Amino acid sequence: MRKVVLTDIEKMEMIKSEEPSIENSDEVKIKLSSIGVCGSDVHYYSEGRIGTQVVDFPFALGHECSGIVEDKGEEVTNVRRGDLVVIDPAVHCGKCDQCLSGRPHTCRNNRFLGCPGQLEGCLSDYIVMPSFTCFPVTGKLNPVQSALIEPFSIGVYSVKQAQIGNPEVSAAIFGAGPIGLSVMLRLQAGGIMNIGMTEPLAYRLKKAGELGARYLINPFEDDVEAVVAGHEKLGVDVVFEASGEQDAVDNALKILKPGGKLILVGIPPVANYTFNMDLLRRKELTVINIRRQNNCVEEAIDLVVSGKADVEKMVTHHFSLEDTSTAFDIVKNYRDGVIKAMIDL
Secondary structure (H helix, E strand, C coil): CEEEEEEECCEEEEEECCCCCCCCCCEEEEEEEEEECCHHHHHHHHHCEECCEECCCCECCCCEEEEEEEEECCCCCCCCCCCEEEECCEECCCCCHHHHCCCHHHCCCCEEECECCCECCCCECEEEEEHHHEEECCCCCCHHHHHHHHHHHHHHHHHHHHCCCCCCCCEEEECCCHHHHHHHHHHHHCCCCCEEEECCCHHHHHHHHHCCCCEEECCCCCCHHHHHHHHCCCCEEEEEECCCCHHHHHHHHHHEEEEEEEEECCCCCCCCCCCCHHHHHHCCCEEEECCCCCCCHHHHHHHHHCCCCCHHHHEEEEEEHHHHHHHHHHHHCCCCCCCEEEEEC
């Protein structure tokens, strides 16, 4: 089968590899249909690491994917051969303290697609996964929508963790990439429309406006605090930081009202943030970290199937598996108006 591997920093190669086979009775063999290029994939592509997770070359990236069930083990009952499935890239053990306490996303023995030292990624023709990671959507979603469930589920989980009880609340999002837009789509699906978007790239800011952001801020050109004050005199109730930038964290603390919540969704390029503790303490702000998603895949699927969230509006580019390197280069360098790039098989 075809497989794309990262051979060095910003270097990819397509190789021939043996097709994976089912080794356990609870596994499913999947022929990939669609693969999304994620920002975390690009970190590995451009830097060879995310924090302590370091790539050992050659390595296959990719974790946002959908595909068709080609074969299944004898114990598998949740999917059938020929089913289109959404694939949750996280394989938890189900036995550790985290899994047993309802936190499989922080499983002590978690193995994640395209994560160094865990599982090879999905940039290939086939993968084999445990059946519990597969969600059948035949006749409900198309392959691209199905692959987008993974990033959208992070937006769903982020909003869930914010525990917003009133649709009249004010929200702000930093970063109009796929995750920031996923957060916005989930907020809107819940009737929360008072949303401001901050993003330095003009074309992404424009997309956020097209998708319904109430007001738009370019932090390179505008005074973020002043613009927000013009719309929300008392400050905003909740901020979703989806850019991974220190400046965004600084501005978030300024625009939040006392008792507000800062939801950290983005992956920073360095290990440490600094916080203005004077603001954080005096306003008694709550800071919540987001680790991927927890049991939000089915909710994300339902929202897309119902039409409440049109995730395909984030997609700007399509590439073949042979052009994966080009796709990663365009995403890394924010070229050609890219927001979400998909690899079609």
